[in-house]
Amino acid sequence: MSNHNKILVLGPSWVGDMVLAQSLFKTLKQQDAKCIIDVAAPAWTLPLIERMPEVNQGIALPFKHGQFALFERIKFGKSLRAQGYTQAIILTNSFKSAILPFAANIRQRTSFLGEMRYGLINDIRSLDKVKLPRTVDRFVTLGLKANAELPKHIPNPTLISSAENAHITLQKLGKSNPTTKVLGLCPGAEYGEAKRWPAKYYAEIARESINKGWQVWLFGSGKDTAVTAEINQLTNNQCLDLGGKTNLSEAIDLMSLCDAIVSNDSGLMHVAAALDKKLVAIYGSSSPYHTPPMSSKAVIEYLGLECSPCYKRECPLNHLNCLKQIQPASVLLHLQ
Structure with missing residues (x-):
């Protein structure tokens, strides 16, 4: 098994938010150039993920938007156990979004508390909306060590086009x-x-x-x-x-x-x-x-x-x- 950090990011559903998430992916690569980043998100966001060279692969989530699908999320999470992820970063605040990485046995599960996700999230970060006014600030801070200050320069998203x-x-x-x-x-x-x-x-x-x-x-x-x-x-x-x-x-x-x-x-x-x-x-x-x-x-x-x-x-x-x-x-x- 590789000693590199392998990170599973649970991505947002909105196109704009997924574009902003690339600033997080770039920040993760700046901190550890050898880390492997996979992104699990709704299928309609995959064309964006494919244009982000920082991402190893996009994983299409099979759940309908808004669907709780508890057993399906547990089953899908278990199917990812063999991937050997060392950390999950959950960019959404819903309870259901934290089920999958928990079921995948990912040892570090990082996010804001969101919908009372004690236990599902074991690396809970404080959401200070004054210090973190922008969505991109909140995404990037989840990729930093706990209590670390935001970098002065947050990298802009840059999609590859053809x-x-x-x-x-x-x-x-x-x-x-x-x-x-x-x-x-x-x-x-x-x-x-x-x-x-x-x-x-x-x-x-x-x-x-x-x-x-x-x-x-x-x-x-x-x-x-x-x-x-x-x-x-x-x-x-x-x-x-x-x-x-x-x-x-x-x-x-x-x-x-x-x-x-x-x-x-x-x-x-x-x-x-x-x-x-x-x-x-x-x-x-x-x-x-x-x-x-x-x-x-x-x-x-x-x-x-x-x-x-x-x-x-x-x-x-x-x-x-x-x-x-x-x-x-x-x-x-x-x-x-």
């Missing part, structure tokens, strides 16, 4: 490689309407960019097809509407061809930051102080109104001023 795969995807869509600058727009946000900048504002950004000779590509999952179609319609179908037409892996590669991105606070926003793209990140009901884009090329549009951040899926005051009062003109200034 221009070749991007070109193959364009061919599948019946499109050729871009010969002009490309602006990517990410108008979706799975969390809810209170994180979505109005479609008509995105359309104004698109029209102005097209008039300047740019191509505009609209990114989104199958859940975003209505908003990408609306934006495209408002621009007389002059955009490349990718909503629901690509998987996450293809979207990452296509985004790598973009010169700039405008995005809501969403998983794709964090992907754009990790691709080191010029990025305008728009925040409404959420806080850029909690989940900022980890990139020196990102700028943030956030009004910080008295009512925000509320972290609600829909505006509880029925006005959505936190987003509607961010004007397209201010976003366009960042794209000049």
Whole structure:
């Protein structure tokens, strides 16, 4: 058996959080270059994990989102015993997420207490939300020794992309490689309407960019097809509407061809930051102080109104001023 540390990370379910988790993986490698990192997470996050060279392998969790599945988690944990993990780091706070590493007999199980997980977690870390305001801070601190101070510099996520795969995807869509600058727009946000900048504002950004000779590509999952179609319609179908037409892996590669991105606070926003793209990140009901884009090329549009951040899926005051009062003109200034 190898003497190297072999770490199993129980990863988050959200795309954006998984991107931020790469800062933890980089920190672990900085501390011990020979450590082996496996990441167990929902299958839809594996395309991200595959683009993180710090990770040895991604392990798809077979449980449905929100499903307790006690016996299935125990059985799956037991199936990992032969892997010889020396530590588990659990990035989520649910009780059920700590069952698997306990069943896997991993001797050091590190996390915050979360949902009263005494026993399941035996390396309990204190969650000081003042000292650790950002999600990325909380992830990274779990990779440090107990009571260690956060490093002054936390490494940014950096996803690997493939221009070749991007070109193959364009061919599948019946499109050729871009010969002009490309602006990517990410108008979706799975969390809810209170994180979505109005479609008509995105359309104004698109029209102005097209008039300047740019191509505009609209990114989104199958859940975003209505908003990408609306934006495209408002621009007389002059955009490349990718909503629901690509998987996450293809979207990452296509985004790598973009010169700039405008995005809501969403998983794709964090992907754009990790691709080191010029990025305008728009925040409404959420806080850029909690989940900022980890990139020196990102700028943030956030009004910080008295009512925000509320972290609600829909505006509880029925006005959505936190987003509607961010004007397209201010976003366009960042794209000049």
